[in-house]
Amino acid sequence: MTQAEGSLLRQILDYSNRHNPYPLYAELRKTPVLSEGDGAYVVSTYDEVLSLLHDPRVSSDPRNMTAPGGPELGQQEEPGLPPSFIRQDPPEHDRLRRMTNASFGPPHTPRRIDEMRGDLGKVVSGLIDGIGNTDRIDLVEQFSYPFPVTAICRLLGVPREDEPRFHGWADTLAASLDPMPGEDPTERNKIAEKARTELGMYLAGLIDERRKDPKHDMLSELATRHGPDGVMTTMELLSTSALLLIAGHETTVNLITNGMLTLLRNPDQLQRLREDPKSVVPMVEELLRFEPPVQLVPNRTTLADIDIRGVTIPKGASLWLVAAAGNRDPKRFAHPDRFDPDRGDIQHLGFGSGIHSCFGAPLARLEAQLALSELARRLVNPRLLEDPPEYRRNAVLRGPRHLPIACNDIRP
Amino acid sequence: MPGEFLDWLKREGRIVIVGASLAGLRAAETLRGEGFAGSLTMIGDEPYEPYDRPPLSKAVLLGRAAPDRTELPRRREVDADWRLGVPATGLDMAGRKVQLADGEEVPYDRLLIATGVRARSWPHETEAELDGVFVLRGRDDATALQKRLSAGPRRVLVIGAGFTGSEIASACREREIEVTLAERGSSPLVGALGGVVGQVAAQLHRENGVDLRCEVMVTGLEGDTAGRVRAAHLSDGTSVETDVVVVCLGATRNTEWLAGSGLGAGPRGIACDAGCRAFDIRGIVTDDIFVAGDVARSPHPLFGYQFLSLEHWGNAVSQAETAAHNMLCDSVERRPHMWVPGFWSAQFGVNIKSVGVPSMGTEIIIAQGSLAERRFVGVYGYQGRVIGAVTFDHAHWLPFYQHLIETTAPFPPKFETVDRRPEGLRPMSAEFPDPSVPTHGPTVTLSGYSPADRRMTFTPGR
Numbered sequence: 123m124t125q126a127e128g129s130l131l132r133q134i135l136d137y138s139n140r141h142n143p144y145p146l147y148a149e150l151r152k153t154p155v156l157s158e159g160d161g162a163y164v165v166s167t168y169d170e171v172l173s174l175l176h177d178p179r180v181s182s183d184p185r186n187m188t189a190p191g192g193p194e195l196g197q198q199e200e201p202g203l204p205p206s207f208i209r210q211d212p213p214e215h216d217r218l219r220r221m222t223n224a225s226f227g228p229p230h231t232p233r234r235i236d237e238m239r240g241d242l243g244k245v246v247s248g249l250i251d252g253i254g255n256t257d258r259i260d261l262v263e264q265f266s267y268p269f270p271v272t273a274i275c276r277l278l279g280v281p282r283e284d285e286p287r288f289h290g291w292a293d294t295l296a297a298s299l300d301p302m303p304g305e306d307p308t309e310r311n312k313i314a315e316k317a318r319t320e321l322g323m324y325l326a327g328l329i330d331e332r333r334k335d336p337k338h339d340m341l342s343e344l345a346t347r348h349g350p351d352g353v354m355t356t357m358e359l360l361s362t363s364a365l366l367l368i369a370g371h372e373t374t375v376n377l378i379t380n381g382m383l384t385l386l387r388n389p390d391q392l393q394r395l396r397e398d399p400k401s402v403v404p405m406v407e408e409l410l411r412f413e414p415p416v417q418l419v420p421n422r423t424t425l426a427d428i429d430i431r432g433v434t435i436p437k438g439a440s441l442w443l444v445a446a447a448g449n450r451d452p453k454r455f456a457h458p459d460r461f462d463p464d465r466g467d468i469q470h471l472g473f474g475s476g477i478h479s480c481f482g483a484p485l486a487r488l489e490a491q492l493a494l495s496e497l498a499r500r501l502v503n504p505r506l507l508e509d510p511p512e513y514r515r516n517a518v519l520r521g522p523r524h525l526p527i528a529c530n531d532i533r534p
Numbered sequence: 535m536p537g538e539f540l541d542w543l544k545r546e547g548r549i550v551i552v553g554a555s556l557a558g559l560r561a562a563e564t565l566r567g568e569g570f571a572g573s574l575t576m577i578g579d580e581p582y583e584p585y586d587r588p589p590l591s592k593a594v595l596l597g598r599a600a601p602d603r604t605e606l607p608r609r610r611e612v613d614a615d616w617r618l619g620v621p622a623t624g625l626d627m628a629g630r631k632v633q634l635a636d637g638e639e640v641p642y643d644r645l646l647i648a649t650g651v652r653a654r655s656w657p658h659e660t661e662a663e664l665d666g667v668f669v670l671r672g673r674d675d676a677t678a679l680q681k682r683l684s685a686g687p688r689r690v691l692v693i694g695a696g697f698t699g700s701e702i703a704s705a706c707r708e709r710e711i712e713v714t715l716a717e718r719g720s721s722p723l724v725g726a727l728g729g730v731v732g733q734v735a736a737q738l739h740r741e742n743g744v745d746l747r748c749e750v751m752v753t754g755l756e757g758d759t760a761g762r763v764r765a766a767h768l769s770d771g772t773s774v775e776t777d778v779v780v781v782c783l784g785a786t787r788n789t790e791w792l793a794g795s796g797l798g799a800g801p802r803g804i805a806c807d808a809g810c811r812a813f814d815i816r817g818i819v820t821d822d823i824f825v826a827g828d829v830a831r832s833p834h835p836l837f838g839y840q841f842l843s844l845e846h847w848g849n850a851v852s853q854a855e856t857a858a859h860n861m862l863c864d865s866v867e868r869r870p871h872m873w874v875p876g877f878w879s880a881q882f883g884v885n886i887k888s889v890g891v892p893s894m895g896t897e898i899i900i901a902q903g904s905l906a907e908r909r910f911v912g913v914y915g916y917q918g919r920v921i922g923a924v925t926f927d928h929a930h931w932l933p934f935y936q937h938l939i940e941t942t943a944p945f946p947p948k949f950e951t952v953d954r955r956p957e958g959l960r961p962m963s964a965e966f967p968d969p970s971v972p973t974h975g976p977t978v979t980l981s982g983y984s985p986a987d988r989r990m991t992f993t994p995g996r
Contacts, residue, residue, distance in 0.1 A: 176933040178902055178911075178951035212928075212953035213903065229883070426949035437950075477930045 141510035147447035161189025166447035168454035188438030206365035225343035266378035270371035279339025376415035376521025410472025417446040445471035553648030554578025557827030564858035581619035590676040595705035625795040651785035661755040666763040695722035699782030704881035729965025803831035808870035810857035890922030900958030915945030
C-alpha cells in the first residue's frame with residue numbers, strides 16, 4: 123500500500139473510522155470493483171460480492187496468490203498446523219468440511235445444535251445473574267465474551283473443570299488477532315505462541331482421551347467417525363478444532379455486542395423484543411445484515427482473469443470482498459441504513475455464501491437469539507454509557523472492545 | 535379506458551384460479567400482495583388445501599414426514615372462496631365462466647389456469663387396477679404407497695428410472711426393501727441428463743443394492759386370484775416376483791377439461807406468451823386468461839424462443855408470480871416470465887441439481903470434481919454455447935453456471951476453476967437418447983417453433 127496512501131481501503135482500515143465505516147462503504151460502492159493499484163481488488167456491491175462468492179475461479183488457497191497480498195490483517199493460520207478448510211479449495215476443503223459437518227449438523231447429526239438450547243439458556247441466565255453492580259456493566263467482559271467460549275467448550279466437549287484454562291488460552295489468542303498500535307509485538311507474540319502450544323497440547327490430549335473413551339460431544343465424533351471419507355488425522359483434527367475455537371467465538375462476541383448496541387440505539391425495537399421474544403429471529407438476521415461481525419473477506423484470489431462490471435480482475439490478484447458494504451447496497455435493500463427487522467427478504471452476506479459460508483451459522487444464530495432475547499427481558503431500563511463505544515482494532519472482525527451500559531435493575 | 539378497467543378489476547373484479555396447488559396458491563398470494571381486493575375463487579380437484587409435493591417422494595416415503603403434514607407455508611392471507619374437491623369440467627370463453635363437476639358455473643373477469651399435471655398411469659387398464667399397483671403424484675398416492683412400504687413388501691418394482699422413479703428406489707433401499715428398477719433407456723435419468731451422467735446414476739443405484747435393469751420394458755403385470763399384483767413380465771423374457779409396483783412413466787398435463795373450449799390446450803399443455811397469457815386455438819393471445827406452472831408452455835428467449843414446459847417447483851412459483859402481476863397490469867407494466875429452468879433431486883444421499891436445459895445439450899464436460907467420485911459439475915454445450923449444467927453434491931457453484939447460461943457463454947469454458955481435473959475438460963457426447971426412440975422421465979419437454987417460423991401451426995388435442 124505505497125501509492126494508495128489515502129485510498130478508501132486505507133481509510134476503512136484506519137482505526138479512527140472503525141466506529142462507523144458505513145459512509146466509507148457507501149463511497150466504495152461508487153466503484154463496485156476497485157483496483158487498489160497494488161494487485162488488490164476491492165469488491166463492495168451486493169450482486170458482485172455474491173457472484174464472486176459462488177465463482178469457481180475464486181480460490182481461498184493463499185498459494186494461488188501471485189500479486190502482492192495487500193495490507194496485513196493479522197489473519198494468519200496457526201503456525202505448525204496444516205491449513206484448516208477455510209484456507210483450502212475443493213476437493214480438500216469439501217472433504218474436511220464434510221467430515222466436520224457430519225458431527226455438527228444434518229443429515230448425520232441433525233439435532234446437535236438444538237439440543238444445546240437448554241444448556242446454553244442456563245449459561246445465559248448464569249452470566250446475567252452474576253452481573254452484580256448495574257451502574258456500570260461491561261457487556262463484553264461480563265457477557266458477550268464468556269458466553270461463546272463456554273458454548274464452544276460445550277460443543278467440543280471440553281470438560282467444565284478445564285473451561286477456565288481454556289478461556290485463558292482463547293483470550294490470549296483472540297487478543298493476538300487484535301493488534302494494538304505502538305506496542306512492540308514481540309512479547310505478545312511470545313505469549314500467544316505459548317498459549318497456542320499449550321492449547322494444541324491440551325486438545326491433542328483430549329482427542330487422545332476421546333479416541334479411547336468417546337462421549338456425546340463433537341471432539342469424540344470427529345476423532346472416532348469412520349465415514350465414506352475415512353478418518354481425520356490428528357493434525358487435521360487439531361487445525362479443525364482450532365478453527366472452530368477461534369472462528370466459533372471471536373465472531374459471536376461481536377454479533378451479540380453489536381446486537382445489543384444496535385438495540386440500545388433503537389429503543390422501539392428493544393421494547394418490541396421485550397414484549398415479543400419471537401421477534402428475535404428476524405432481528406438477528408437483520409443484525410447480520412446491518413452490523414455483520416465479519417465485515418470483509420480479504421483472503422481470496424483469482425485463478426483466471428475475471429471480467430466483472432467492466433473491470434478485468436487479473437489472475438492471481440488479491441481479492442477483497444466487502445460483505446458489510448454489500449449488505450448496505452441500496453440496489454439490493456431499500457433504505458439500507460435503517461435497522462428494520464421487518465424488511466421481507468433479508469438475504470444478507472453476514473455469513474458469506476457459497477462453499478465457505480459460515481460453518482457455525484446455526485450455533486451463532488442460536489447463541490445470539492438466546493442472548494439478546496434474555497438481555498432484553500431481564501435488564502430494566504438499559505442504556506448506553508458511551509456511544510460510540512471503544513472498538514477493537516480489527517477491521518475484519520469488527521466490534522466493540524467494551525460496551526459500558528447501565529440499567530436500573532435485573533429482573534429475575 | 536384500460537386504466538379504469540384495471541382500477542375496477544382491482545377493486546371489485548372477480549378472479550378465478552383453477553388449480554389449488556403450488557402455482558395457484560402463490561398466484562393468489564401475489565394478487566392480494568399487489569392490492570387485488572375483489573373476489574377470489576380457488577378451484578381444486580383434490581379435497582386438500584395446497585400442499586408441497588417434493589417431500590412425497592422423499593421424506594414421506596421414508597416415513598420421516600406424515601403425508602398430511604406437507605402444507606405449503608403461507609406468505610399471506612389470501613381470503614379466497616375455496617372450492618376444493620370439485621374439478622373444473624369446462625370453460626366458456628365467450629361467457630367467461632368456468633364449469634364445475636357439481637354443475638355450478640363460476641364467472642370470472644380474469645382467469646388463471648394452474649391445473650398442473652398428473653402421473654401417467656399404467657396403460658393396461660385391468661393391470662393398472664390390480665391391488666399393489668401405484669403411481670405417485672398426490673398426497674393420497676403417497677399415503678397409500680408409504681402404508682404399503684411400511685407393511686414390509688418382499689420386493690418393489692419401480693417402472694421408469696426418471697427422477698421420481700429413482701427417488702422411490704432410493705427410499706426403498708433406505709428402508710431396506712428389495713427393489714427392482716426397470717428402465718427403457720440405457721441408464722437412469724438419461725432423458726433429463728444424458729448417458730454420461732446417467733451412468734453415474736446407474737452406479738449409485740447398483741452400489742446401493744437396487745436391482746437396476748436398463749433397456750427393458752415391462753410388458754405385463756400379473757395378478758393372483760385375489761386381484762393382487764404378484765409378478766411383472768419384462769421384454770427380455772425375464773419376470774420379477776413383486777407385491778408392489780410403482781408406475782413412474784412421467785406426467786400427463788391436466789387439460790382435458792378444456793377440450794372444445796377454443797383455448798390452445800392440448801397434451802403438451804397450454805401455450806401462452808412470455809407474459810403468461812394463453813393462446814386460443816387460432817394462435818391469438820387472450821387477454822383475460824392466464825396460465826402458470828406445470829401446465830403452461832411458454833416461449834423462452836434464452837432457448838431460441840422454444841416453448842418450454844417445465845415441471846419444476848421454482849418455475850411454478852416464479853411463473854405464478856409473473857402471471858398474477860400481469861393479470862392486474864396494463865401492457866407496458868407486464869413482465870415476461872424468464873425463469874432459468876432449475877431443478878433438484880435427492881437420492882442415495884446425493885444432492886442433484888440442474889440449471890438451464892441440459893437435455894438441449896449435445897456435449898458435456900466435467901468442469902469441476904470428477905464422475906468417479908460422484909461429486910462434480912457437468913456443463914452441457916449446444917452449438918458452441920453453454921446451455922445447461924448439473925451438479926452432484928456441488929450445488930454451491932450453480933449460480934455461476936446459471937450466469938454462463940444467461941450470458942450465452944462459449945462452450946467449452948476455457949478458464950481455470952477450483953477442483954478442475956484435466957480429464958474432465960475434453961468435451962464428450964452427452965449421450966442423450968435418439969429423440970425418435972420413446973423414453974420417459976425428462977423433466978423438461980422441448981417443443982414448438984421459432985416466432986420467425988412461418989409454418990407455425992397449432993395442433994389441438996389428439
